[in-house]
Amino acid sequence: MAKKPAARAEFVLFDVIYEDGSQRSNRRVPAEVLGGLDGDEPARIVIEGQDREIAEKSGQPPLRIKTLKRAGSGKK
Numbered sequence: 001m002a003k004k005p006a007a008r009a010e011f012v013l014f015d016v017i018y019e020d021g022s023q024r025s026n027r028r029v030p031a032e033v034l035g036g037l038d039g040d041e042p043a044r045i046v047i048e049g050q051d052r053e054i055a056e057k058s059g060q061p062p063l064r065i066k067t068l069k070r071a072g073s074g075k076k
Contacts, residue, residue, distance in 0.1 A: 012031050014069065019065075047068065
């Protein structure tokens, strides 16, 4: 008997520029939290949460996000 395909989580990739000038590309955010009246603003909350987890593990303070844009959007 054939197996049912597993539900795949859809992600949107974001490029993040931090206040210190550093950049991280292709940060993954679940597509289900985006859209609606807030647009891409929930992505900032998700990425800040990811950054806090990374900072806790590394012992470094989290960096503040300066700008956030969808990867490959071509907007500057």
